Amino acid sequence: MSIVTHPLDLAKVRLQAAPLPKPTIGKMITGILKNEGVVGLYSGLSAALLRQCTYTTARFGAYDLIKQKLIPKDQLTNMVYLLPSSMVSGAIGGFVGNFADVLNIRMQNDSALEASQRRNYKNALDGVYKIYRYEGGIKTLLTGWKPNMVRGVLMTASQVVTYDVFKNYLVIQLQFDPTKNTTHFSASLLAGLVATTICSPADVIKTRIMNAKDEHRSAMQILRTAVKNEGPSFMFRGWLPSFTRLGPFTMLIFFAIEQLKKHKVGMPKELKDKV
Template sequence: MIACLVTHPLDLAKVRLQTATIPGQSLISMIYQIISKEGFFKIYSGLTASLLRQATYSTTRFGVYEFLKEKYVDMTDNPKPSTAVLLPMSMTAGALGGLVGNPSDVVNIRMQNDSTLPVEQRRNYRNAFDGIYRICKEENPGSLFRGLAPNLVRGVLMTASQVVTYDIAKNLLVDHVHLDPTKKSTHFSASLLAGLVATTVCSPADVVKTRIMNAKGTDGNPITILTSAVKNEGVGFMFRGWLPSFIRLGPHTIVTFLALEQLRKYKLGM
């Protein structure tokens, strides 16, 4: 949630770029457009939903991963599990995180993109909880799990590429570059590498997920959205917004792991 507060404007710009019908806008021009046309504080549109998403999705995936890793270390007395062991743990954690966080993710996407819709089509959710209540009331509770399949895929890819890359990179930096495992510079370097890998691996699932969740009514068929986008925009649409995704996910990953290491250091919940 701390990382979310730092990077929310970048996340907002990423969502707008991914749902834009006209490709070619840059991150800077999108942020400028939001501020100039909608006002400065609109770069924090949907913040409550974004915070709720981190409190559900990220808490679950990091918590489950750390729990499984600790149990494995206790059982085997091996403080550095191999990649073959860490991958299934991270994939399980990512899938559970995607499931738990899906409702808040739907509201998050809709709130961030609401200002781009025609006035008569805007949803105008007051906050994340109002959004969840109105989706259940105006559509049906099942709509909270729209885009679940690509969200589960993204959760698996994100967690596997992010936490496993971080653990591997940290071990390599400590064992071969002889960096201090307790130093923030070591955590920074490992998390930067993790952010780069995670952005590239997750981009296709992230773009498809965003479009499905933002669709109105019965327009959220994944196959229809995917085939239509490929036909009209080419395969490259799956990497639409890669740079803002990395500019957002890089700092987000760095802040997340720096906070995580401090929680581990002071044994707060870990």
């Protein structure tokens, strides 16, 4: 999934970090192809894969574990249970995957910087080593962890909860078949739309903090400067590539989750017997 959606994620990060005047997504992608070639669309791919192996795995795994272990079986569609479960899961994912997110943003935006400002990480592992050895160690790897956890909370809550809610509505109110792929795709597309909109402000701020050379500025300082110079609309910069990426990504990930549940892959034996 990361390989398929990476060019859109790259365009989103470049748009979020780009100075005014703001380029369009078309001009951004055209510029990348012109200056860096097709390979340029996959800058930082190793970090993106590492991010999915940490951030995405942790938050979805934690959410399913909480649902299985802590939520009563007759309350699996109750927002009172689902919302706090998703928020805790998102916070866990945001913290666990923060170091990979720092690498992902820096590697994706590196080619857009002046030559003297580039970090030139060869790959994600080389980036982790260089940050740990020469660029501040653990403290730098945790750059932006607070807004990243906020984004993780917002993303997971708006993604997994809205998916469950939309799926439940489609099945109960519109008589969709809960086993059909059309039901899963419809619910996940709507969830992706909600998640993109809710998470955009935190995503933009997170990108700027992690990409900044001045790592001592707080999220509030960056927010105040951006609002002063660009207006409140800066919080939705890169919304279109975000949705273009997150919509299909959300559809693919929930389709994969539904298939794993259907075939009882990765479930403990006691839960398999109940399904």
